[in-house]
Amino acid sequence: MSTPVTTSTLPQAPTFEQVREDLIRPLHKNTFANKLWIRFLIVIIILGAIAYSHQLIKGLGVTDMRDYSAWGVYIANFVFWVAVSLIGSLISSILKLLHQNWSNPLSRIAEMIALGAITMAAASIVIDMGRPDRLQNVVLHGRLQSPILWDFFVVNTYLVISIILLYLPLIPDIAILRDRMTDSPPWQRKLYKALSLGWHGTQEQWRLLRRSMIVMIILILPVAFSIHTVTSWLFAVNSRTGWHSTIFGPYFIAGAFVAGSAAVIIAMYVFRKRHKLQQYITDRHFNMMNKLLVLTMLLYLYFNINEYLVPGYTWQRLDGEHLRELFLGHQAPLFWLTQILGLVAPIVLLLFRRMRKPLPSLIISIFVLLGAWMKRMLIVIPTQFHPEFPIQNVPKHFLEYIPTYTEYVISAATLAGAMLIITLLVRVFPVVPIWEEAHDRGINKIFKAEKTSNIHENEA
Amino acid sequence: MKMKRNILVTAALGVAFLYSGLLANAQDFAPWPVPDEAAAVENPVALTKESLQAGKSLFDLQCKACHGESGKGDGLIKSANLTTPEFLAQTDGAIHYKIYHGRGVMPGFSTLPDEQLWDVINYVRSLSMVRDSADLKDATISLYFNDAEGQRELTAKVEETNAEGEVVPVAGMKVNFAVQTHFVLGQLPVVPADHYTNENGMVTVVFNDTLIGDGEGMLQVVASIQDMEYKPAQVTEAVGWGVPNPQDYWTERRALWKNNDYVPIWLLISFTGSALAIWLTIVYVALLVRKIKLEGDRYENDVNT
Numbered sequence: 001m002s003t004p005v006t007t008s009t010l011p012q013a014p015t016f017e018q019v020r021e022d023l024i025r026p027l028h029k030n031t032f033a034n035k036l037w038i039r040f041l042i043v044i045i046i047l048g049a050i051a052y053s054h055q056l057i058k059g060l061g062v063t064d065m066r067d068y069s070a071w072g073v074y075i076a077n078f079v080f081w082v083a084v085s086l087i088g089s090l091i092s093s094i095l096k097l098l099h100q101n102w103s104n105p106l107s108r109i110a111e112m113i114a115l116g117a118i119t120m121a122a123a124s125i126v127i128d129m130g131r132p133d134r135l136q137n138v139v140l141h142g143r144l145q146s147p148i149l150w151d152f153f154v155v156n157t158y159l160v161i162s163i164i165l166l167y168l169p170l171i172p173d174i175a176i177l178r179d180r181m182t183d184s185p186p187w188q189r190k191l192y193k194a195l196s197l198g199w200h201g202t203q204e205q206w207r208l209l210r211r212s213m214i215v216m217i218i219l220i221l222p223v224a225f226s227i228h229t230v231t232s233w234l235f236a237v238n239s240r241t242g243w244h245s246t247i248f249g250p251y252f253i254a255g256a257f258v259a260g261s262a263a264v265i266i267a268m269y270v271f272r273k274r275h276k277l278q279q280y281i282t283d284r285h286f287n288m289m290n291k292l293l294v295l296t297m298l299l300y301l302y303f304n305i306n307e308y309l310v311p312g313y314t315w316q317r318l319d320g321e322h323l324r325e326l327f328l329g330h331q332a333p334l335f336w337l338t339q340i341l342g343l344v345a346p347i348v349l350l351l352f353r354r355m356r357k358p359l360p361s362l363i364i365s366i367f368v369l370l371g372a373w374m375k376r377m378l379i380v381i382p383t384q385f386h387p388e389f390p391i392q393n394v395p396k397h398f399l400e401y402i403p404t405y406t407e408y409v410i411s412a413a414t415l416a417g418a419m420l421i422i423t424l425l426v427r428v429f430p431v432v433p434i435w436e437e438a439h440d441r442g443i444n445k446i447f448k449a450e451k452t453s454n455i456h457e458n459e460a
Numbered sequence: 461m462k463m464k465r466n467i468l469v470t471a472a473l474g475v476a477f478l479y480s481g482l483l484a485n486a487q488d489f490a491p492w493p494v495p496d497e498a499a500a501v502e503n504p505v506a507l508t509k510e511s512l513q514a515g516k517s518l519f520d521l522q523c524k525a526c527h528g529e530s531g532k533g534d535g536l537i538k539s540a541n542l543t544t545p546e547f548l549a550q551t552d553g554a555i556h557y558k559i560y561h562g563r564g565v566m567p568g569f570s571t572l573p574d575e576q577l578w579d580v581i582n583y584v585r586s587l588s589m590v591r592d593s594a595d596l597k598d599a600t601i602s603l604y605f606n607d608a609e610g611q612r613e614l615t616a617k618v619e620e621t622n623a624e625g626e627v628v629p630v631a632g633m634k635v636n637f638a639v640q641t642h643f644v645l646g647q648l649p650v651v652p653a654d655h656y657t658n659e660n661g662m663v664t665v666v667f668n669d670t671l672i673g674d675g676e677g678m679l680q681v682v683a684s685i686q687d688m689e690y691k692p693a694q695v696t697e698a699v700g701w702g703v704p705n706p707q708d709y710w711t712e713r714r715a716l717w718k719n720n721d722y723v724p725i726w727l728l729i730s731f732t733g734s735a736l737a738i739w740l741t742i743v744y745v746a747l748l749v750r751k752i753k754l755e756g757d758r759y760e761n762d763v764n765t
Contacts, residue, residue, distance in 0.1 A: 142720075143720050145717070145718070145724070145727060153735060157742075160742060161742065164746075168745075171752065196756075198752075198755075198759065199752065200756060200759045202755060202759055204755045205752050205755050208748050208749075208752045209752060211748060212745045215741060219745075222734075226734075
């Protein structure tokens with residue numbers, strides 16, 4: 001086992017040691033750019049914390065949420081973050097169960113994005129609360145009949161599952177890091193030692209790990225579908241135009257896969273460049289990811305047509321008002337920009353092979369992700385201005401919702417928070433799974449960390 | 461439906477409240493000049509018990525909402541206090557003129573028979589007459605049900621104990637008949653017109669048997685008196701004269717809109733069932749991970765020994 005098996009048909013195919021060193025090399029040095037980036041994110045988070053304490057002291061009056069628009073950018077952020085977090089389940093679970101092995105090097109990126117996003121989804125809900133000190137009442141006095149309670153349960157469950165699903169495939173890699181990263185600071189070595197769980201790659205350990213992984217991969221599917229379906233039900237179970245729709249569950253899930261795929265493509269580009277992983281995250285991966293993005297976008301387009309054409313055809317009283325506002329009214333520029341630049345144009349562009357190359361697809365994915373966020377705003381906010389009962393005696397400025405600086409700064413801080421979580425994870429853990437990469441290249445089927453290899457031979 | 465009605469009622473009350481506030485600030489009851497010839501008109505209705513009772517009926521119906529039960533202007537809308545010396549200094553003719561014509565939020569009542577307006581004026585004046593409750597006499601009221609010849613009748617009997625200690629009937633006493641509603645303290649009048657006891661202290665009315673009772677058709681019938689000479693008295697008797705209402709009460713059933721004690725069974729099972737299944741699976745995986753750790757420890761022990 002100490003001499004890796006090289007595939008003779010591929011000249012200069014990398015050995016296991018080469019793969020291992022390539023993938024852990026970025027962990028050895030904390031570059032100046034990385035330090036600067038982390039500090040930049042922390043500054044934004046501090047600004048967000050200041051804005052949030054302002055909101056906490058003064059109350060939600062510092063936002064522009066009023067009688068009509070009682071849900072604003074925070075809830076749009078929540079839906080956006082939940083959507084992005086679903087990518088963990090798509091790549092790590094659905095593609096794995098379908099034996100789409102090309103996606104294996106991307107699974108950890110997806111899981112890290114999922115963890116960052118679901119954490120910020122939970123944070124967004126707390127941010128939206130006027131009295132976060134009463135959060136425990138959701139558990140103590142929550143009604144089982146309320147989708148809010150279901151959402152509270154499923155968001156927390158998904159957070160736990162995301163952590164486990166990120167952690168399980170990391171265990172063999174952490175064991176490698178434990179053995180190889182001996183020059184790292186003591187805290188880091190302690191972390192590796194604790195998290196590697198005494199992994200030595202014995203048959204029994206592999207058996208246990210494989211079993212836990214297959215259980216989690218299957219478990220995450222219903223939970224992931226629940227989390228976004230329940231999020232959509234927060235809207236759909238209200239008898240409100242634009243929300244009260246039977247397709248909201250699948251519509252949200254399709255939209256979630258679009259947002260998450262775009263986020264993964266952006267992250268792929270960044271890590272490939274920064275960690276010099278061109279050999280591991282190849283043009284083929286971009287090609288395949290973009291095809292997956294087109295697939296999910298076509299599905300999302302189909303749901304969009306359903307969602308807007310059916311009420312648009314009947315043009316009922318409130319539906320008509322709501323849709324006129326979206327199609328022709330003062331939401332129209334944003335609506336059409338979102339739908340065209342964030343959905344239709346990317347689909348058309350990504351049909352061309354050249355657009356599925358890293359750089360063009362990065363730019364397209366940024367548009368898709370921005371569009372995904374804008375779309376959440378367009379789903380959450382305009383509906384609230386068309387209630388069944390007009391609200392009386394409200395000042396005129398209640399009739400529109402324009403987020404305040406406080407809201408923007410706090411929102412930016414959640415974005416920075418998600419990116420900081422991903423950055424810190426990437427700082428200590430390899431972004432491409434080492435053992436899976438080696439396994440897929442046929443270099444090692446079930447390998448052991450070097451330190452113990454001779455003992456294994458003795459046993460044998 | 462109920463929700464909608466509640467919203468409408470709340471909105472209406474809110475508007476009335478705001479409106480009243482605005483008006484109170486805007487004018488605060490500017491002087492209301494009355495032409496001399498109107499003020500000089502004399503009240504043709506004598507101040508009798510019947511007039512006061514008729515006046516009270518009309519006052520309760522038309523005036524009480526704004527002017528308040530005691531006429532102090534403390535109803536829903538800020539309105540004139542009908543018990544101040546300034547108010548009482550007016551002639552009956554002047555008050556009649558104001559009721560007849562109205563002003564601002566105070567509507568005119570020109571369509572009502574003149575006699576009723578004079579009754580109300582008599583009653584309004586009586587509001588400021590101080591009456592010690594010790595002066596009020598005690599009366600007892602009893603209620604009888606007659607169900608003969610297909611006609612259901614209620615009979616109330618009002619009696620008092622006179623100076624000689626004899627129980628004697630009270631004649632000419634107005635008796636109100638009502639049924640208890642489901643709401644706390646709610647009473648639904650069941651006989652529209654006013655009815656007075658005869659010389660035997662009895663009054664008999666035909667019962668409207670289309671009223672909806674509880675599951676067995678039971679109704680709580682209330683007969684009561686409210687008089688200026690007597691203390692209020694009432695009697696409540698149960699009778700199975702209502703239309704049975706076997707319908708389940710939603711308040712006692714499990715439903716989506718109820719509190720946690722009334723969670724629908726299907727929801728309870730599906731939610732707790734899936735929550736339990738998910739978390740048991742997570743616990744199972746956690747146990748597997750623990751086994752990985754134990755296996756690692758065992759392996760390291762083997763290596764070291």
